[in-house]
Each structure stands twice: as structure tokens, then as C-alpha cells.
Amino acid sequence: MSPIIRKLIQGFAHFRERYFSKRQDLYARLVKDGQKPKVAVIACADSRVDPAIVLQVEPGDIFAIRNVANLIPPYKTEDDRTYHGTSAAVEFAVTNLDVDHIVVFGHAHCAGIQNMIDVQEGKPQHNHFVQQWTSIASKAYERAQAEKPGVKGEALARCCEKHAVLVSLENLRTFPFINDRLKAGTLEIHGWYLDIAKGELSSYDAASKTFLPLKSP
Ligand SMILES: [Zn+2]
Structure with a gap:
């Protein structure tokens, strides 16, 4: 064995x-x-960022959705031949489990986001599904370049990882059942970012447009 x-x-x-x-x-x-979890967490499939370990929760606490680069695709129904795994999990969390919160749980050193960057920079890829999937975050690359012109390497990756969290938050709003609940005030969405090198967790603050450290209340 x-x-x-x-x-x-x-x-x-x-x-x-x-x-x-x-x-x-x-x-x-x-x-x-x-199960009656109050929170759905969209985390990366990365072996280093298991939300149940990082957030020290018990069974029943979080509905964990994990995929490459913790991405939410835009709402799309026209192509019924496509298998919308993440959208199905989000729909189930919101419409069946009636969660109160959705957390997009981004992280540093994300290989999925690096794949998206490599594609944007024209580096040849030897995958099919990964680059198709991570293209959801291509807007993050454009925004990182607009925010910090000429940014490269690790700094670019960190910037794209954070912007990708925001793209996923925007995409969450395109789901009618989410948008309705946000307007009614029965659902909140959060963008969090885990720095796995420092062991620090931060949350996107819309007022300052930055990720601020999350501290225990
Ligand atoms: Zn990742």
C-alpha cells in the first residue's frame, strides 16, 4: 500500500x-x-487552503464549494449541454439551504490564477479545461494592469488573486436568486483573501476598496 x-x-x-x-x-x-449551514464558502481546490481547517469549523457549519481558483462563473442558462457544477452548488446553497452568507475565499500563490496570467501573457498551455475555466478571471488581469501599470511576477499574481475575488463577487450578483436576496437584505456576500505564507486572512472593504485584516471580534 x-x-x-x-x-x-x-x-x-x-x-x-x-x-x-x-x-x-x-x-x-x-x-x-x-444540514443547515448559514454560510457557503467558495474556496480553491488547492490542498493548502481547506476552509474547514483554516476557519476551524464543525460539521454542519459551512457549505464548502471548491474549484480551481475559487471562481464563480457568470450566470448562464442558454447552453443546457454544459455542466454548471459551481453554479449548481451555489444555487443549492442559496435556494435549498437558504444560507445567509456567501464567502469567496481567495488565496495567495494560486496556481489557477497563475494559469490565467500565463494565458494572458501568451505562454503556451498544455491544458484544455483549466485555461477555459480560469478565463473567468481574465478581467482581473486587465484590472491589475490598469491599477499598477507594468506590474509583473509575484506582485502581479497577488494583485490578480485579489481582483479575481472581486470578479467572482460581481458574477455572484448576476444570479437572479442572489441579486433578489441581496436587495431584500437576506443574503450577504464577502470577499476574503488568505495569505498562506503569512497565515493572514483579510476581507474586501468596499469603502476603502482594499482588503483589510480580519480580526477576531
Ligand atoms: Zn488556488
């Missing part, structure tokens, strides 16, 4: 012994009453 598969199986044994066994009431309630 490969070491990583052994690690996963041992991890599950630890989960049963040390975690599940201490939360049997919680799990029983979540089975009986169903």
Missing part, C-alpha cells in the same frame, strides 16, 4: 476514535434534521 493511502486510512481511524466518537450527538442531529 502506498504511504499516502495508508495515511488516509489511518486518518479515518483517528477521525472515528477522536472526532466522530465525541460528536455523536451533533452527527445524529445533522442526520435527523439535515
Whole structure:
């Protein structure tokens, strides 16, 4: 057996012994009453940014949607042959689970955003689905260049990662069932950004148009 598969199986044994066994009431309630998370979190599939670990939540707390580069595509229904995985998860979170909050959970050193940058800069790509998907964030590249003309390398990547969070927030507003709830005040959307090198979390502040550190209340 490969070491990583052994690690996963041992991890599950630890989960049963040390975690599940201490939360049997919680799990029983979540089975009986169903899940009622108040928050949907759209995070990257990156192995370093698991929102349940970073935010230290319990089962039932967050509805986690993970994809490449934590992107939300624009609302689109005309092509029914396309499989809208992320849009389906967002729709379920909002219209079935009735979440109160959606958090777009961006992060530093995102390979998905770097892929988008490479495509924008004409570097040859050896993927099909990734570049198609990350093109959702191409506006972030244009905005980063407009904000900081000539920005390159790591600084460009950090800037694009943050702008991509804002593009996803804008795209969330294109979903009619989200826009309706935002207008009614029954849903809030948030743009967060995790710096995995520093272990810092910040939130987009519309008033100052910057990401400000999130502090424990
Ligand atoms: Zn990422």
C-alpha cells in the first residue's frame, strides 16, 4: 500500500476514535434534521487552503464549494449541454439551504490564477479545461494592469488573486436568486483573501476598496 493511502486510512481511524466518537450527538442531529449551514464558502481546490481547517469549523457549519481558483462563473442558462457544477452548488446553497452568507475565499500563490496570467501573457498551455475555466478571471488581469501599470511576477499574481475575488463577487450578483436576496437584505456576500505564507486572512472593504485584516471580534 502506498504511504499516502495508508495515511488516509489511518486518518479515518483517528477521525472515528477522536472526532466522530465525541460528536455523536451533533452527527445524529445533522442526520435527523439535515444540514443547515448559514454560510457557503467558495474556496480553491488547492490542498493548502481547506476552509474547514483554516476557519476551524464543525460539521454542519459551512457549505464548502471548491474549484480551481475559487471562481464563480457568470450566470448562464442558454447552453443546457454544459455542466454548471459551481453554479449548481451555489444555487443549492442559496435556494435549498437558504444560507445567509456567501464567502469567496481567495488565496495567495494560486496556481489557477497563475494559469490565467500565463494565458494572458501568451505562454503556451498544455491544458484544455483549466485555461477555459480560469478565463473567468481574465478581467482581473486587465484590472491589475490598469491599477499598477507594468506590474509583473509575484506582485502581479497577488494583485490578480485579489481582483479575481472581486470578479467572482460581481458574477455572484448576476444570479437572479442572489441579486433578489441581496436587495431584500437576506443574503450577504464577502470577499476574503488568505495569505498562506503569512497565515493572514483579510476581507474586501468596499469603502476603502482594499482588503483589510480580519480580526477576531
Ligand atoms: Zn488556488
